[in-house]
Amino acid sequence: WTVLSEKPTTFTITVTSEAGENDETVQTTLKFTYREKYPDETPLYEIVSQENLDDNDVMDIIKLLEQQAEENLGMVMIFTLVSAVQEKLNEIVDQIKTRREEEKKQKEREAEEEEKQRFHGTPVTIENFLNWKAKFDAELLEIKRKKMKEEEQAGKNKLSGKQLFEMDHNLDTSDIQFLEE
Numbered sequence: 001w002t003v004l005s006e007k008p009t010t011f012t013i014t015v016t017s018e019a020g021e022n023d024e025t026v027q028t029t030l031k032f033t034y035r036e037k038y039p040d041e042t043p044l045y046e047i048v049s050q051e052n053l054d055d056n057d058v059m060d061i062i063k064l065l066e067q068q069a070e071e072n073l074g075m076v077m078i079f080t081l082v083s084a085v086q087e088k089l090n091e092i093v094d095q096i097k098t099r100r101e102e103e104k105k106q107k108e109r110e111a112e113e114e115e116k117q118r119f120h121g122t123p124v125t126i127e128n129f130l131n132w133k134a135k136f137d138a139e140l141l142e143i144k145r146k147k148m149k150e151e152e153q154a155g156k157n158k159l160s161g162k163q164l165f166e167m168d169h170n171l172d173t174s175d176i177q178f179l180e181e
Contacts, residue, residue: 010031043071
């Protein structure tokens, strides 16, 4: 804590939450100024700086300070106010952790649903199957036609054994000559 002035007594106290997951903390610096009739009057307070807090959290802390100050009128209350803010900051860290866990679970659920959709596919009915079969048969027929054309083109240049024997009669006796040698 740091004393800023003596008349009126003004000081700041920095309050930090306990470290959460990944050593995350939230922090705020509170400035208190005693009024003339303190503790019968609430001290003046404000949040001078804050880290990792959003605007809603800051408003909640201010409301908490108002409530605690009203409840503790007539008593020395700075310790009580700081303790209440400390607890609130710890709650905020827990909420952040819970929010992250929920986001992680939500992402896992979405990924799981996406995976299910990917493997779900189209339900098979007689109509879909017949359409698919017709396309499949057409593709097979096209592949066979291409293969036959390729074989025909290759066959024009290359003769079969029977065709060779029919064209060249010297081949009729070539095996016998080979065996005799």
